[in-house]
Amino acid sequence: DAGITQSPRHKVTETGTPVTLRCHQTENHRYMYWYRQDPGHGLRLIHYSYGVKDTDKGEVSDGYSVSRSKTEDFLLTLESATSSQTSVYFCAISERTGREETQYFGPGTRLLVL
Amino acid sequence: GNSVTQMEGPVTLSEEAFLTINCTYTATGYPSLFWYVQYPGEGLQLLLKATKADDKGSNKGFEATYRKETTSFHLEKGSVQVSDSAVYFCALSSNTGKLIFGQGTTLQVKP
Numbered sequence: 370d371a372g373i374t375q376s377p378r379h380k381v382t383e384t385g386t387p388v389t390l391r392c393h394q395t396e397n398h399r400y401m402y403w404y405r406q407d408p409g410h411g412l413r414l415i416h417y418s419y420g421v422k423d424t425d426k427g428e429v430s431d432g433y434s435v436s437r438s439k440t441e442d443f444l445l446t447l448e449s450a451t452s453s454q455t456s457v458y459f460c461a462i463s464e465r466t467g468r469e470e471t472q473y474f475g476p477g478t479r480l481l482v483l
Numbered sequence: 484g485n486s487v488t489q490m491e492g493p494v495t496l497s498e499e500a501f502l503t504i505n506c507t508y509t510a511t512g513y514p515s516l517f518w519y520v521q522y523p524g525e526g527l528q529l530l531l532k533a534t535k536a537d538d539k540g541s542n543k544g545f546e547a548t549y550r551k552e553t554t555s556f557h558l559e560k561g562s563v564q565v566s567d568s569a570v571y572f573c574a575l576s577s578n579t580g581k582l583i584f585g586q587g588t589t590l591q592v593k594p
Contacts, residue, residue, distance in 0.1 A: 402582075409586055411572055411574075411584035411585055411587050412572070412582070412584045413584070414581055414582070417581070459526060459527065461582075463580060468534075469515065469534055470515070470576060471517070471529060471532060472576075472582055473529065474519075474526045474527040475526055476526045477525075
């Protein structure tokens with residue numbers, strides 16, 4: 370257990386509405402990530418953060434923005450949700466030991482956009 | 484670019500059968516390799532990892548060996564149980580620390 374929680378765990382929303390998902394960690398990890406999981410695609414990186422106010426785009430960042438104002442919280446925002454953003458969203462933290470790095474995942478948020 | 488390819492699923496086995504899930508990768512440099520497992524309705528859990536060529540990762544009876552010559556990291560278990568039914572993801576970590584995942588392989592073990 371890497372001390373990662375996600376909220377909400379489930380959400381149903383309508384096309385065009387803004388949605389914010391929250392990832393919270395308790396162990397002061399510097400690196401945090403947002404992924405989406407879709408059938409046939411595995412997990413794909415949306416955005417990541419390497420420190421407070423330091424973020425960068427991943428593979429599938431269009432339509433998403435992120436913010437990290439505190440070490441423990443990493444927010445993912447869908448400015449105007451679309452049906453193609455229906456997915457399961459996972460947050461992860463990175464634990465680094467020397468040159469080795471391992472990512473640990475939160476429980477996920479299931480989002481349905483109608 | 485970096486990529487991971489897993490065998491197509493679903494894989495259906497009887498309890499106590501031998502399991503192999505194939506994973507091959509394409510990468511520049513020397514990535515670390517991982518297997519994650521996802522049980523129904525849950526997040527991903529790290530199953531095992533290997534950080535350099537010829538390393539063997541192992542956990543809960545599962546094993547995988549980092550084969551640089553064949554760019555492979557196949558997951559094996561000698562005797563599967565019904566409780567091993569899950570989706571298994573192979574992944575590599577690039578030199579930037581980002582994870583690249585395979586598409587996942589569903590394993591169903593029948594009593």
